[in-house]
Amino acid sequence: MHSLILKAVALLxxxxxxxxxxxxxxxxxxxxxxxxxDVQQLFGxxxxxNAAVFFPNSPQFGNLTDRWSPFTExxxxxxxxxxxxxxxxxxxxxxxxxGLPFLAVNGGHGTTSSLNTIQRGVSINLRxxxxxxxxxxxxxxxxxxxxxxxxxxxxxAAGGKATATTNGxxxxxxxxxxxxxxxxxxxxxxxxxxxxxxxxxxxxxGTVAHVSSTSNPDLxxxxxxxxxxxxxxxxxxxxxxxxxxxxxVYAELTFADAEHxxxxxxxxMNQLNSNGSQPRELGTxxxxxxxxxxxxxxxxxxxxxxxxxxxxxxxxxxxxxxxxLHPTVVLKxxxxxxxxxxxxxxxxxxxxxxxxxxxWRLFPLGLKTYNAxxxxxxxxxxxxxxxxxxxxxxxxxxxxxxxLEGMRAIDAASTAYxxxxxxxxxxxxxxxxxxxxxDAVALDFANKARxxxxxxxxxxxxxTAYLNYANGDESLEALYGYESWRLGRLRALKRRYDxxxxxxxxxxxxxxxxxxxxx
Numbered sequence: 001m002h003s004l005i006l007k008a009v010a011l012l013x014x015x016x017x018x019x020x021x022x023x024x025x026x027x028x029x030x031x032x033x034x035x036x037x038d039v040q041q042l043f044g045x046x047x048x049x050n051a052a053v054f055f056p057n058s059p060q061f062g063n064l065t066d067r068w069s070p071f072t073e074x075x076x077x078x079x080x081x082x083x084x085x086x087x088x089x090x091x092x093x094x095x096x097x098x099g100l101p102f103l104a105v106n107g108g109h110g111t112t113s114s115l116n117t118i119q120r121g122v123s124i125n126l127r128x129x130x131x132x133x134x135x136x137x138x139x140x141x142x143x144x145x146x147x148x149x150x151x152x153x154x155x156x157a158a159g160g161k162a163t164a165t166t167n168g169x170x171x172x173x174x175x176x177x178x179x180x181x182x183x184x185x186x187x188x189x190x191x192x193x194x195x196x197x198x199x200x201x202x203x204x205x206g207t208v209a210h211v212s213s214t215s216n217p218d219l220x221x222x223x224x225x226x227x228x229x230x231x232x233x234x235x236x237x238x239x240x241x242x243x244x245x246x247x248x249v250y251a252e253l254t255f256a257d258a259e260h261x262x263x264x265x266x267x268x269m270n271q272l273n274s275n276g277s278q279p280r281e282l283g284t285x286x287x288x289x290x291x292x293x294x295x296x297x298x299x300x301x302x303x304x305x306x307x308x309x310x311x312x313x314x315x316x317x318x319x320x321x322x323x324x325l326h327p328t329v330v331l332k333x334x335x336x337x338x339x340x341x342x343x344x345x346x347x348x349x350x351x352x353x354x355x356x357x358x359x360w361r362l363f364p365l366g367l368k369t370y371n372a373x374x375x376x377x378x379x380x381x382x383x384x385x386x387x388x389x390x391x392x393x394x395x396x397x398x399x400x401x402x403x404l405e406g407m408r409a410i411d412a413a414s415t416a417y418x419x420x421x422x423x424x425x426x427x428x429x430x431x432x433x434x435x436x437x438x439d440a441v442a443l444d445f446a447n448k449a450r451x452x453x454x455x456x457x458x459x460x461x462x463x464t465a466y467l468n469y470a471n472g473d474e475s476l477e478a479l480y481g482y483e484s485w486r487l488g489r490l491r492a493l494k495r496r497y498d499x500x501x502x503x504x505x506x507x508x509x510x511x512x513x514x515x516x517x518x519x
Contacts, residue, residue: 046090050083050128064125067108067115068170069360070434074103074118074505081125085200085208085234088124092232093206095122096502103505104232106146106172110506111362113472118505126172129234134159140197144235147173150342150349157339162243164189164406167284169342170354174236178227179467179507180417182425184307184341187280187403188244193224193417194410195239201231204502208234222493225416225467226480228506229490230497248283248307248336249315250344253327255302256295261325262379265302266370268321273370273401276423280403282318283307284345289382289397298387300379301328305345358394359434363446363471366422366464367457370399374456378428378449385430385445391438394431397449399424416490418481419464426453427469446471470507479507 047053054061055078064079077100080091088104095102102122103115129144132155141163143152150169156162166176166183173192181192189195198212201223209231211220222230255261265287272278272285287304295301304322308315312334323330333344342348382397401424412420428449430442454463462482465474480487490509494501501510 046094047080047087048083051087052081054079054081065123066356067110068354068356069109069111070357071113071359071361071439072108072111072115074116074121076118076123077120079123079125081128083128085202088126088202088232088234089206089208091122091124092202092204092502096205101505102502104145106175107148107170108356109168109171110175110468111360112470112507114507115505124232126232126234131235132156134161134240135237139240140237141240142235142237143173145172145174145233148349149173153342154339156240157243157337160242161240162338163238163240164192164195166192167342167345167347168354169347169349169351174233175228176468177236178223178233179225180419181468182400182402182466184283184309184402185244186407187278187283187405188309189239189241190406190410191417192238193415194407196224197237197239199223199236200234202234203231204498204500218489218493219497221414222416222490225418226490226509227416229494229503229509231503243338245281245309246337247311247334248309248338248341249312249319249332249334250308250336250341251306251315251319251330251332252345253304253306253322253331254292254329255304255325256292256328258289258300258302258379261302262376263372264325265304265322266372266375268325269370269399269401272318272321273423275369276404276408278401278403279318280405281309281314282403283309283341284400284402285318286401287399289379291386291393291395295328297390297393298383300383300386307341307345358431359438359442361430361442361446361471362469363428363430363450364466364469365426365450365453366419366466367424367426367453368422368461369458370424371453371456374452375399377452377456381445381449381452382428385441389432389438389441391435392430392432392441396429396431398427398429400426416480416486417467418479418483418486419466422464422466425466425469443471443473467507472507474507476509476511480509 054064065076067073082088100122101118102124103118104124104126106126126146129146130151131144132147132152133142149165149171152165152173164183164185166181177192201209201211203209209216211223213220284307287302289300290303292301306319336344385392407420428446432438463478465478467479470479480490494509
């Protein structure tokens with residue numbers, strides 16, 4: 001098969017940069033912050049001709065620094081838009097030269113509070129590196145660090161291929177992969193990170209490393225589950241596959257009488273989930289507590305989203321588990337192409353959920369089973385939030401349920417991702433206009449919800465939190481695993497590859513920053 005390229009990356013002025021993964025780590029110098037003119041001259045003289053530099057007085061600066069959730073916005077001094085890997089190297093080395101913090105950005109959808117701690121930062125916006133190139137043998141695809149999920153799905157589909165992706169069209173592909181990557185093909189192909197073959201990684205000192213199971217295998221292990229702590233992925237090769245089906249079924253069931261549906265609905269969810277053994281064709285089946293003003297501005301409804309990889313006849317017995325509960329409305333679409341399922345589920349790049357402006361916060365928890373009593377208590381808590389604080393009417397409570405067969409086929413010790421034993425991902429998700437007072441309200445209600453869920457889960461089970469959704473107040477063990485060897489290995493990698501903790505703005509393994517080596 002000939003190569004398929006979504007967008008060619010300009011390589012003029014960019015050279016092959018691979019070197020040893022371990023280089024000397026000069027201490028980032030704390031010197032006087034350069035003026036915009038000095039930075040323009042320094043960066044402009046060393047970047048490739050297709051790269052760009054933006055300052056606060058640039059017309060594009062606001063759009064480039066806006067994040068999906070304003071809660072996560074830090075202080076940015078300059079935006080660098082690289083056109084190739086060499087430009088990322090230049091940005092990192094110059095930031096180190098002047099002691100400026102830096103952060104790689106694609107979609108800007110991370111919600112952790114550690115993101116807003118960057119001050120006078122260099123934003124390395126990878127969006128222009130959005131190439132998707134299918135290999136000649138059709139078994140892998142080279143995907144740029146700036147490609148989003150929508151682009152990956154559509155580029156691969158044009159070549160008759162598919163791979164594991166997340167569900168949201170506007171989120172980056174590689175960023176979520178570094179922390180896991182849940183999606184509809186999880187039952188077939190595993191997590192997004194399980195499909196990484198190799199990566200081109202710019203390390204903290206500007207060294208470029210080729211990272212794979214045979215080249216820097218220790219870093220390969222750590223990048224797959226904790227990658228934001230170690231480097232910037234310029235591009236990566238992913239496994240790709242013939243799609244398991246050309247037909248998807250999507251249904252959306254609304255239960256307006258939610259008060260009377262909680263117990264039977266979650267009983268049906270446990271029957272479907274069956275301790276994480278649901279059929280791989282059941283891509284996503286999850287309920288959401290939400291407000292629909294069509295029914296009430298204060299009383300929540302339950303919306304259940306259902307997607308099945310197969311024919312309507314194959315999907316129907318599973319859909320009957322919920323349609324037999326007498327939903328108020330059933331919207332069903334059959335014979336959807338893989339490229340159409342995101343739009344049907346209102347998760348595509350132009351859907352409202354992708355719009356920025358409101359503060360979105362996620363407070364995740366991994367569970368083994370659905371506890372209907374706990375979920376009723378969370379329902380009542382959510383209802384209380386809406387009734388006492390109407391400004392939170394856009395908030396939701398998510399119960400994400402995926403097929404796990406593909407993920408469970410991977411040896412849990414083979415990657416840094418620590419939560420393959422979780423069956424369910426729940427999140428209390430406050431959404432509101434940016435406000436310090438509302439931040440405090442959101443945290444209060446979310447903490448109560450997390451405690452209710454944890455108390456109702458399997459007795460003695462420890463708290464786990466999905467890294468990509470983390471709020472930032474979770475323990476390192478909850479994020480990276482309770483086995484002592486896991487954090488020990490990650491800390492050793494941190495000392496080796498980033499001793500000065502330059503990568504510290506996304507749920508960092510090392511939480512202090514004193515400018516010195518250490519844990």
